[in-house]
Amino acid sequence: MIISITLDQQVGGIAQSLINYSKALKKINKTHLIILPDKAVIIKDLEDFSNVRLVKIPKILLLFHLITKFVFDKNLENLLNSSKFIFIHNYKLVKYLSKFRNKVGLINHSGKARKPPNNIYNIFLTSAAKERFLKKYPSNRAKNIIIPHGFSNIRQRKKIIDRNDNFLNVVAAGRFVEKKGFEDLIEVANILKKENINIKIKLYGEGPLDKVFKKKLKELNLTNLSICKWASSSAEIFNGSNVLCIPSIKEPFGLIMGEAMMFGLPVISTKTDGACELFGNHPEKKGGIIVNVSSPDELVKAMIKLQNKKFREMISNNARKNITNNFSIDILSSNLKKLLQ
Numbered sequence: 001m002i003i004s005i006t007l008d009q010q011v012g013g014i015a016q017s018l019i020n021y022s023k024a025l026k027k028i029n030k031t032h033l034i035i036l037p038d039k040a041v042i043i044k045d046l047e048d049f050s051n052v053r054l055v056k057i058p059k060i061l062l063l064f065h066l067i068t069k070f071v072f073d074k075n076l077e078n079l080l081n082s083s084k085f086i087f088i089h090n091y092k093l094v095k096y097l098s099k100f101r102n103k104v105g106l107i108n109h110s111g112k113a114r115k116p117p118n119n120i121y122n123i124f125l126t127s128a129a130k131e132r133f134l135k136k137y138p139s140n141r142a143k144n145i146i147i148p149h150g151f152s153n154i155r156q157r158k159k160i161i162d163r164n165d166n167f168l169n170v171v172a173a174g175r176f177v178e179k180k181g182f183e184d185l186i187e188v189a190n191i192l193k194k195e196n197i198n199i200k201i202k203l204y205g206e207g208p209l210d211k212v213f214k215k216k217l218k219e220l221n222l223t224n225l226s227i228c229k230w231a232s233s234s235a236e237i238f239n240g241s242n243v244l245c246i247p248s249i250k251e252p253f254g255l256i257m258g259e260a261m262m263f264g265l266p267v268i269s270t271k272t273d274g275a276c277e278l279f280g281n282h283p284e285k286k287g288g289i290i291v292n293v294s295s296p297d298e299l300v301k302a303m304i305k306l307q308n309k310k311f312r313e314m315i316s317n318n319a320r321k322n323i324t325n326n327f328s329i330d331i332l333s334s335n336l337k338k339l340l341q
Helices: 013-027 059-067 074-082 091-103 127-136 182-194 210-220 234-238 255-262 273-279 296-305 309-326 329-340
Strands: 002-005 032-037 052-057 085-088 104-108 121-124 143-146 168-173 199-204 225-228 243-246 267-270 288-291
Touching: 002 013, 013 032, 013 255, 013 329, 032 059, 052 059, 059 091, 085 091, 091 104, 121 127, 127 143, 127 273, 168 234, 182 199, 182 210, 182 225, 182 296, 210 225, 234 255, 243 255, 243 296, 255 267, 255 273, 255 309, 267 273, 267 296, 273 288, 288 296, 288 309
Parallel strands: 002 032, 002 085, 032 052, 085 104, 104 121, 121 143, 168 199, 168 243, 199 225, 243 267, 267 288
Antiparallel strands: none
C-alpha cells in the first residue's frame, strides 16, 4: 500500500497530482491510500478510482495527529507503519514523519530549494528545481530524484461549430495572483486592440486580483479579453480554443500546460521551470513557444505567429507527440515503479 498525505484542500497542482499518481499506481496494481482534509475539493474525483482508499479528517484534527505523530490514532499509525512508501505533498509535514524517513518521498510542488531531513526521497518535478537545490545544498544527504508529472492519454477536442475562425482564440487559466503574470496578459490585450489584431483571449480563474483585473479591463475599454470563473473541466476551458498562453513569473511545473498539450493545443509560455522541462531547448519541436518573463510584446509576437494555421497545426501535432512520448501516465507509472522497487 502506498500512502499520500496532504493538508491542501483547494483545486491546483497538489490536487491534480493526487489524481495522476492514483492513475499511475493503478497501472502497477498498487493501492493508494490518501489521507487528506475532509473538505478537500478533490475528494469526489478521487472516489471514482478503484485502487484509492480515502481517510478524510477535519484539517485541524489531521494537523493535530501529525504534530503528535499519530499517538492518539493507532489506526493511522498502523497504516503508516505497514505502508510500503509515503508521499508527502507539503514541505512543513516532513518533520512530523521523521521516523518513517527511509520510505518518505517529499514531492517538491513549489520548486523552492528547501533542505529536507537526511535519507528522505526529495522528489523534484523539473531538472531546474533539482539543480537549484543542489547548488544551495551541495552536501545534503537526501535521495534527490526527478519525477515529472504525467498526463492521461490524449483526448481529441470537440469541434465547436460556432467558433469564429477569423479570430485566434487564446485561453489562459490559473489563480489570480501576482506570480501568474496575468497583468501582462491584459497589456497584451491592450496592444492587440491598438494594432487591430484579430485575437481574442479568455482568462479563467479566481483570486485576490479579480477586482483589480476587472477594473483595469474597464479602464482600458478592452473587449478582446474576457474573464471567466473556473470551468467544471479542462475540456470546457480548451474546447473552442486554438492556443494556451501561460504568462507566469514563476511556474514550478504548470500542469495546465500538459493538459492543454494533451488536447492538442500549442502553448505559449514564459521561461519558467515548467516550460523549460516540457519544451527543452527546441520548444517548437515540442509543442510550444517560450518567451521572456514580463514581456507582453513577445507574447503578442508569439500569438501573431500562431495565427498561421499550418504553423499552428504543426505545433499542435508536436505537442501531442511530446506528451505521449515523454510525459504520459505510463511514464509516470514506470518512474514510480522504479522508485518503489
